[in-house]
Structure formats: C-alpha cells, structure tokens
Amino acid sequence: MARTLILTLLALTLASCAAEPVPPKDNTPSHPTNALWMVLVYLDGDNNLEADALKDFNEIEAASALTNTNIIVLVLFDRVYGYSIADGDWTGTRLYQAVYQNDTPDNTIVSLRLSGMGLSAAGDSDELNMGDPGTLARFVDWANANYNTQYTFLVLWNHGDGWEWNTNLNTLGVAYDDTSGDDFIGNNQFAPALAGKGIDVIGFDACLMGMLETAYDLKDAADYMVASADLEPNGGWKYDDWLDRFDQNPTPSNLCYSLVMSYSNTWKDLQYTTLAAYDLRQVTNVFAKFEAYVSDLIAATNLWINPTHTNIPTAMITTLTGTVEQYYYQAYGGYIHLDLYDLAQNYPLPSSTDLMSAIDSMVMAHYQNPLGDIFAGNPRSHGIALYLGTFYQIRSPYGKLHLYDDLDYTYGGVGNFLSGSLWDDYLRALYVFPHFMWIGAGTTNKSLALHTYDYYQILVTNTGTLSLTLDVPPSCDDSLFLYHGDIFSANRVGSSEAIGYGVDETIIIDATNTGWYMIEVLRYAGTNVSEEYQLNISGSAGIY
Structure with a gap:
C-alpha cells in the first residue's frame, strides 16, 4: 500500500540538563542503572x-x-x-x-x-x-x-x-x-x-x-x-x-x-x-x-x-x-x-x-x-x-x-x-x-420540506418592539420560534405553534436586548410541502 x-x-544539539534536588534512591534489586x-x-x-x-x-x-x-x-x-x-x-x-x-x-x-x-x-x-x-x-x-x-x-x-x-x-x-x-x-x-x-x-x-x-x-x-x-x-x-x-x-x-x-x-x-x-x-x-x-x-x-x-x-x-x-x-x-x-x-x-x-x-x-x-x-x-x-x-x-x-x-x-x-x-x-441566513426587515418567501427547519438571523441595533408573522400556506402546518443569542431552549424569547393547516403564526416581543436574534421555522405537517411560507419582520426595534 x-x-x-x-x-x-x-542538525540537533541538546543542552545538558540542569542539576536539581532529587529524592533518595530506593532499595531496588541489583540491575543496570x-x-x-x-x-x-x-x-x-x-x-x-x-x-x-x-x-x-x-x-x-x-x-x-x-x-x-x-x-x-x-x-x-x-x-x-x-x-x-x-x-x-x-x-x-x-x-x-x-x-x-x-x-x-x-x-x-x-x-x-x-x-x-x-x-x-x-x-x-x-x-x-x-x-x-x-x-x-x-x-x-x-x-x-x-x-x-x-x-x-x-x-x-x-x-x-x-x-x-x-x-x-x-x-x-x-x-x-x-x-x-x-x-x-x-x-x-x-x-x-x-x-x-x-x-x-x-x-x-x-x-x-x-x-x-x-x-x-x-x-x-x-x-x-x-x-x-x-x-x-x-x-x-x-x-x-x-x-x-x-x-x-x-x-x-x-x-x-x-x-x-x-x-x-x-x-x-x-x-x-x-x-x-x-x-x-x-x-x-x-x-x-x-x-x-x-x-x-x-x-x-x-x-x-x-x-x-x-x-x-x-x-x-x-x-x-x-x-x-x-x-x-x-x-x-x-x-x-x-x-x-x-x-x-x-x-x-x-x-x-x-x-x-x-x-x-x-x-x-x-x-x-x-x-x-x-x-x-x-x-x-x-x-x-x-x-x-x-x-x-x-x-x-x-x-x-x-x-x-x-x-x-x-x-x-x-x-x-x-x-x-x-x-x-x-x-x-x-x-x-x-451562522445562518442573515435577513433584515421585510418579507422572505421559501418552501420547506416536511419535518425540517429553516433558520434565519437578524441583527437588532436598538431596542423596541419586534414583530414576526408567518403566513402559512393552506396545505401546511408550520410553527415559528424566536431566540436571542443562540439556538438553545433557554434562549427562546417567543414561540407560536397554532394547530391547523393554513393557520398563520405571530410573535410580538419587546426587544429589550440588542444583538443577534435567531428565527426558527418548522414545517410540522403538510400535504403539499412545495408551497412557500412568507416570513414578515417589522417593528420599532432597530433592525440592521
């Protein structure tokens, strides 16, 4: 192989080791040392x-x-x-x-x-x-x-x-x-x-x-x-x-x-x-x-x-x-x-x-x-x-x-x-x-396969209200989640999980902290997953 x-x-040269205090020798059997x-x-x-x-x-x-x-x-x-x-x-x-x-x-x-x-x-x-x-x-x-x-x-x-x-x-x-x-x-x-x-x-x-x-x-x-x-x-x-x-x-x-x-x-x-x-x-x-x-x-x-x-x-x-x-x-x-x-x-x-x-x-x-x-x-x-x-x-x-x-x-x-x-x-x-798709205020349209997630990030530069709406297509049941800082459950600051096909999702929070916010979209169920959802982002908070 x-x-x-x-x-x-x-070319190698080795410095001699500096002398230091050493412990007393043990009474070991006779052997080459x-x-x-x-x-x-x-x-x-x-x-x-x-x-x-x-x-x-x-x-x-x-x-x-x-x-x-x-x-x-x-x-x-x-x-x-x-x-x-x-x-x-x-x-x-x-x-x-x-x-x-x-x-x-x-x-x-x-x-x-x-x-x-x-x-x-x-x-x-x-x-x-x-x-x-x-x-x-x-x-x-x-x-x-x-x-x-x-x-x-x-x-x-x-x-x-x-x-x-x-x-x-x-x-x-x-x-x-x-x-x-x-x-x-x-x-x-x-x-x-x-x-x-x-x-x-x-x-x-x-x-x-x-x-x-x-x-x-x-x-x-x-x-x-x-x-x-x-x-x-x-x-x-x-x-x-x-x-x-x-x-x-x-x-x-x-x-x-x-x-x-x-x-x-x-x-x-x-x-x-x-x-x-x-x-x-x-x-x-x-x-x-x-x-x-x-x-x-x-x-x-x-x-x-x-x-x-x-x-x-x-x-x-x-x-x-x-x-x-x-x-x-x-x-x-x-x-x-x-x-x-x-x-x-x-x-x-x-x-x-x-x-x-x-x-x-x-x-x-x-x-x-x-x-x-x-x-x-x-x-x-x-x-x-x-x-x-x-x-x-x-x-x-x-x-x-x-x-x-x-x-x-x-x-x-x-x-x-x-x-x-x-x-x-x-x-x-x-x-x-x-390390997600970075978007700003406005709308984003995208289709999503069944049981999969989309992730987005937005940068909030000034405090204020932050409003997210998800227009869900008639053949799908989607959910919406919002996090601050990172995608951990402890960082979740908002969620919308309305049950039913074509039911829209909404999250409105008072964004008292600036920095990165992460948006998670879940396609929970659907019969025509090729249909696109529409994510809308707005509010009085400063969104870069």
Whole structure:
C-alpha cells in the first residue's frame, strides 16, 4: 500500500540538563542503572485499553535493544479489573525495568519488577492515580534519582483528546484512570509537572495530541515531541520495531525518525493514520508567525457587519470545514481540529507564507497516509493541528451543524498557549456571530420540506418592539420560534405553534436586548410541502 513519508532532519544539539534536588534512591534489586538513553513509559492501562497496554509491554520486551547498554526502559504500569485476565489478572500499579524475552509474546510480563515511588516489588495492593500530574512528576523524579543516563525519552501512553471536548465543558488531556474516578492529566497540567526534569523528548502514544497548543505548552519541558494529530489505532506504536531502529543510531534525531518510520510501516493500510516529530525549539517562532496570521484574521472582522447581509463568518466556516485537512470529522457533532499548514495555504492571508515556512522548520519528521479525503483520511496533512471549535446538530437528525461557543477554550485561558494567543479571541468572535441566513426587515418567501427547519438571523441595533408573522400556506402546518443569542431552549424569547393547516403564526416581543436574534421555522405537517411560507419582520426595534 502506498504511503507518504515526509522527513526533514535538522542538525540537533541538546543542552545538558540542569542539576536539581532529587529524592533518595530506593532499595531496588541489583540491575543496570547506566545507559545512553532512559526511556520512561507511563503505561496507563487503568481503563478500557488494558489489553492493549499488556500487548505493548510485550512489544517492549521483544526489543533486542534491551540486550545492550544504549537503552534502559522503565515502565510504570497501572491496570484495572475487567478488560484482561492475562499475567495473573493483577490490577494495581507496578514499576518495572524492561527485560528482553525472545519468546513469542503471550501477554506474560518477564521484566524485572522494582520497588520505588512507594510501590513494593511484590504483592498487588499498591495503586497510584495515573491521572494525577503529581504521579507523572514522581515517576520522572524517581527515574532521575536511580538511573544515570545522558538522554531521557518520556512516553505518555493512553487515551488522548486533543485540547477540548464539549460534553461537560471540561478541558481534557491524557492518562485516564478508571480506578481513580476517571481522573486524567489535563492539557494545562503536564507541562508544569515536567518542567526542569531534564527530559529531552516527549512522546504521546495517544490520539489527537499533535497540536500547536500541546507543543507550545511543552516548549520549556523538552526539546522534541512526537505525537499524532489524528486518532491512533488501539495498537498505537510498535515498540520492538522502533526501539530496534533507534538502537542502530541512538541520537535524538534518529529517535524521531525511527518512531515516524515505524508507525508508517505499521499502519500503512489505515488511511487516517499520521505521526509527526516536532523540534520544540522552533515553536516560539511558529507561534509568532501564527499570531501574525490571526491578526490578519481579526482585521478582516471589520467587514463582517455589512449592508448586503453577507454572512462572511458562515462562508469562512464552510470553506474551512470543506477544504482544509481536518483531524476530527464533525458529521455527528463534536470538536474539529484543522491542519495548521493547510489552513494557512487554503485560507491565504498576507502572513500565510511565513507561517508555512515556520511550520516546515518545526516539523522534523512527518508521515501521513495519502489515502482517503480530508474528512476520512489525511492526504494533505502536514503534521500539526489546531483547535477550530465544537459543532453540534440543531434538531438532529433533521438539522444542520452549528459552531458552538466553547467556553472552556475561549474563556478559560487554560495553558500557556491560550493565555498568550489571540486565537481564542478570534474564535470567540466567530462563535458569537451566528451562522445562518442573515435577513433584515421585510418579507422572505421559501418552501420547506416536511419535518425540517429553516433558520434565519437578524441583527437588532436598538431596542423596541419586534414583530414576526408567518403566513402559512393552506396545505401546511408550520410553527415559528424566536431566540436571542443562540439556538438553545433557554434562549427562546417567543414561540407560536397554532394547530391547523393554513393557520398563520405571530410573535410580538419587546426587544429589550440588542444583538443577534435567531428565527426558527418548522414545517410540522403538510400535504403539499412545495408551497412557500412568507416570513414578515417589522417593528420599532432597530433592525440592521
């Protein structure tokens, strides 16, 4: 199967890690503690990925790289009851130094179990919360105190959610721990937990973490990052393959190259797969060029209020969601990430060229499968994503998608990226502007299919009365609703649902608030749905 691998290998230099106070060493069994590289795997199987975690642990043990002194692999492994009975069906948290096994992987762990971090080397009563950033910090501190290596690679293994999800308006992240109440490490938490700990490379064997927001927040915690901008298959990285590739030339650049090449070979038949490695030392430059691009976007908002009622934001959203590479398809509602390079290229502004050039310098190695389209594949991926927004369906299954005001992203200011970027300000403006047909005072005629809705928006600039009448055709039974601010039941300020064919609908309110009002027309019943209704808008309120 054909696939694309895009690689730009940079000259790499690594600063030595600053010395810091470290906790006392634990009384662990005798084992090698000196190597060129320390690979720390934060293996959170305390969820529905438990069986996959065991499989990946076996892949680590199958790496012949463990037989020499280049690489030491340490694994903090947490399990849960109910998803796998392999390896004795233990369910606590254990600490291991990986040991090579030449047998066929059978979900049995042969690695050396260690004591440390308050964990014993025997029994099954220890439990750590892998969703606590303090656990992650303690893992790295313990490894630094007990092992002497030149380089450190930290892998965070589990579910990943990118930067936002709208179910409970929570900012999400990685490392979900079922035993600890589904706790997780938030996107704004892993950078503070890892700062100053001498990590050279951070990898996310998790979905959707290859984002500018993630890279920017981690720029002071490591020099390099490896992550997928899209979903990852449950099998994730193939550990024995990339470890052995890396072992042939154990440099930071070859680590990045080995991971991307291994991933491309492993998942070449899945069209949505992608993986990239980023030089985090280039992120500040990308951020500056991105801010210039956003400034160009913000300058264009001056044209949004216009006498022709052209809905420019809606046209933009249509362009972005229809032509730009995306990493989460919003067909049934949900959040969407866009490829940042493809955004700059397909929505060109004066600053686009500089932004694309900066991204090229940051993305060291990149694989994307050329199969599929921008919705179900990654043919135009350049490896780095950006959060666009959350979508929901207005009257599913008959309605259309609508961009949602995502409060946590635009108002929460979570993390360094959102605290310092204009992007959330632009999205806030984009969310507040409705994405429907913009009309003014007067009449609008339109036919409407049975059990479907039409949506309109009007802009009230001065308070006063607002009068809506819907002339319903004789063969139909239509309803009329009015909202202020957004299409939510809590925002409804008027409704008319007279029963019967050909019965007109009327809403008259005192519009004490200016701003956007949304009109919803429902064709509830009808025998000749090709007949048009007539919507009339008038009143003493100022209607732009």
